[in-house]
Amino acid sequence: MQCVVTGGNVKVLAKAIHSLSRIGDELYVEPCFSLCVNQSVQTVFRSVATLEKTVEKCHIELDEAKDRLTFTLHCKHGLLKTHNLSYQDSESLQAVFDKDSYANVFRAHPRLLVDTVVHFPLSVEEVTVTVSDERMWVRNHVEDEAERSRAMLTELCLASDEFDHFAVKAHHSITFCLKELRGLLAFAESTGLLLSMYLDEPGSPVVLSVTDSVLEGNFVLATLSDDHNLCKNNNKGPDAEQPPPPDDFMNDDIDSYLIAMDTSVAPGPSAANPPTTSLAAARETPSDRHRIRRHSEEEEDGDRLPNKKFRSIFFGSVLPPSPQTSMQPVPTQEVLASNSEDETEAD
């Protein structure tokens, strides 16, 4: 695999990576098959401001023989910075969602939601979004009764005419993590694009997307399912400690959620999904996973949302994959820069 990112798009890629890093520690790269690249990719795109000024293009190349993913930044004055990152093969995971079938669709400038979440203290972990025909309420979610008498409850009400598009078919109320929302809003705001929000029943993931001619980003966040009494039922994953997975993943977090996957559920992506080449991997239905996870966590904190690692981000090019691009001759280049990361960027 090889691809070239030029000019201003390098900044977009960098911002996307920064945004993703606020959500999870692992980055799944999916050109034709899945890879797993650890957080060092963020250091490649460390300073967005500097990148903007100095980088002319970014060349990404996969060397399967050496298990290496190479980022080469072509900078001004003929400077080449090469970063060699190791990766691990991983299974391709697909999030099952069909945002076009969702009951409720909203579209607004990300600023609207940014101005909304600013009212919640940083300690707030989850928010509940409730919609009616003309209004959207956002309030912080409080776990248990004891906390309720101590915690401050904050609620913001947005009118439908603050949105560019506000279509409600079903009055739902969903709860999901605020931290991830803040991360994706920062990215969405920086793109200058409108943010679309697809909201369905509790348990179904909420999908937030930004789209333009060269970029499509879907942020899929798990939501609390309605049934808080589920933990009383008997369980599929009995222990809080998940047994190690069959594959050789090194990261515990991936282990735990992969094992929690219910393999009986996992239909392929629906036909409604656009035929994009997605760059990131995902996982199965959040609601299924959430249910399984809750059994194992009933000893712990009650109604917690699933492990926050379970987010999938899709970034894809909306251009049809061109046979030419994949066969473009790559100029042979010597690797000029070493692996060591230099803090100061040469200008």
Next chain:
Amino acid sequence: MKFRGKIIDVACLNHFSRVITTISKLTKTCVMRLTPDNLFFVLSGKVTNGGVSMWCELHQANFFDEFQMEGVSSEFNEICLEVTPENLSRALKTVQNAKSVKVKLTKKHCPCLTVAAELPSLSSNSRVVTHDVPVEVVPRSLWHEFKEPSMPDFDVSIYLPPLKTMKNVVDRMKNLSNFLVMEANLSGEMNLKIETDLVSVTTHFKDLGNPSWGDAASQDGGASQSRDPEAMAEVRVDIRKLQQFLVGQQVNPSKAMCNIVHQSVVHLILLHDDVSLQYFIPAVA
């Protein structure tokens, strides 16, 4: 019991928020007393807070454009609530650009102070954000614990040096010792001293000036009149308490002074245009 107050002026809102933020830095919880004319934030000196006590007084008319309250009864036309000022501070911080802010006593899942702000929005309707801050009603039987403190029979009264300078000095001294001696005399001199096995450090302040308390001082049994102006009255205090007081001050007061009762208590008084704050730090052995 009813309470509803509304702030429209942006400067008043800002000022009110800063007062609440200062209180939140001084104590985790305190009692808020509401009367028709005033708001008080009170911390009564208990063992649990190291004997420190606080009295902060605001004239409601200087902050609120509308203010209505009905106390527990017509005889006792007052409301006494235990609050966590940090929650109030957080609620107010994010609504500084509001068109108006209402503070009211409500009953949700428990008694709450609700801060409701009308924010500018893109649509014809305003955006409304509400923060419900849980409070506890203080029963009348306990009201006597939250009375205005009486002025102590002090030995020396002196104006404080600039609070920022004091804070810098105390911050550094805190690294060396847990206790600090504050001493001052009627010649406008104040010293902050620490002493450990290895080192002793003293910072001297001069020409601070001594407030004259007028009749009260001169009638004060002659003790202060005949007092040697050079003689120092001192109190040894827990340095963290003094530091906590200094850390919270965000705005320079119009007047800042300190009354010292020898080996007993330090009484700090800050006066701003609309609000006064008194803080008592007891002596430690």
